[in-house]
Amino acid sequence: MTVISPKTKKDYYQALIAKNTEYEGVFYVGVKTTGVFCRPTCPARKPKFEHCEFFETAQQALLASFRPCKRCRPLSHPNHVSALVQTLVEAVEANPEKRWKDKDFQELSVDASTARRQFKKRFGMTFVEYARARRMGLAMKQIRTGTAVIDAQLSTGYESSSGFRDAFSRIMGAAPTKLGQTTLLKATWLDTPLGPMVAIANEHALYLLEFIDRRGLEREIERLRQKTKSAIVPGLTPAISSIESELRQYFSGNLKKFRTPLSLLGSPFQLQVWEELQKIPYGETRSYSDIAAKINKPSAFRAVATANGANQLAIVIPCHRVINTNGNLGGYGGGLSRKEWLINLEKKQS
Known part of the structure; x- marks a missing residue:
């Protein structure tokens, strides 16, 4: 020890x-x-x-x-899912088109205000907002595969076309008729030993993986939505399932190289830096100057540090392996304590 x-x-x-x-x-x-x-x-x-x-x-x-301790439950995940939240999530998945009303909560013996409060704490949105976002995700899928807007509207429980358009635009960032220009990304909350993370991906690749408490995460997600002209809704994709499995293996010390497909959105310089980061061997560290030299721009170590901080795929693109020339940790969006923990984990396992 x-x-x-x-x-x-x-x-x-x-x-x-x-x-x-x-x-x-x-x-x-x-x-x-x-x-x-x-x-x-x-x-x-x-x-x-x-x-x-x-x-x-x-x-x-x-x-x-x-x-x-019975209050903070140190043997469970930091954001332990309550039985109530789990029940409601499963209910939504069993019937995602459903529009929830007070009697639906009563049938499950659930207090609506408690559900609202617990979902707000867990997901940053109320249960009704969560269920609505899930319905809208289904509507988007239907429209993109050729279903008429009116049919998608009715199948997701909206009798008024104007109400459907307003709700759709508010959640998705694009009206249904403009959907041909919009892609769909899904977001999932992942629990890890270092605290919860959010993963955002389409069916094929991972776009974002960040710790929930990262400063400026909301702006980061909004920039991603704008860059990709996407709607972001709760849900799972094969890419998210892949990274969830790989993270479990990584934290248990059984995985040294991630294979989940990635979608990298950055300037040519940023892409060059991120590619070099992925070449740093597991269990080793490099300085910002080392990276600058590797990309044949030895004086650009400050720009390398900036590109490092702009990385939206924590752990997978291992910006935690980059430290100052003097051996100090330098910066890290997820916090220096996490950076040190990750470096120590990899050193022990290697």
Whole structure:
């Protein structure tokens, strides 16, 4: 077991006080006065520093005789899906065309306001918005395969054509009649040991993979939608299923090279940098200057750093393997604690 330095313990304590999501999966804290151990974002009252014992894994905390906290559930994913959310997601998938009304919640013995609150916390949208987006995804698919707009409208539960167009435009960013110019991307929430990520892909390739708490993620997704002239709706594609499986293997130390097809949207310079990033061997690091030299632009190390930060495919395009020339970590959109964790994981496995 790695010995945690006094300085790192202080950093961890500050992250605990701030409930910093960047540290999810990086450490666990045992509270000596209660005998429980927690994740960094636990909502419980914070202990004093001298009452804390820090661990790199939940297993280490268990072996030190701490029991898991019932509030933050350190043995489950950071954003554990409640039974209610799971029930409603399954209900939508069983009948995605359905327009939900109060009686539908009553039949499932679900309180509508509770559903709204839990979905808002989990997905950033209410349940009704989630179900509506799912219906609109089906409508888009029907229209793109030649179904008349009126038929798509009726099959997704809209009696008014103007209401259908308004709802469609609000969610999809394009009116149904302009759909021929629009592509469809699907977005899925993926749980990982370092916290939740969002994956966006079409049927064939992955466009975006980012940690949910990355600063500016909303703008990043909106730029992607505009660049691709796409609608983004909840759902799964073969590319998302592929990256979900590969991420599980990666975090367990059983995968060193990702094979999910990627769609890279960037300038010629950015594409050149991202291609070079993918050549950095698993378990090794390079400096920004190293990358600049590899693409025959040795003085462009600052531009390389900027291109590195513009990467929309975290982990898969391994920008976490690029550090400063002096050995310092440098920047990372997902947070330096995650960057250090990923580098250490790969070094251990290699």
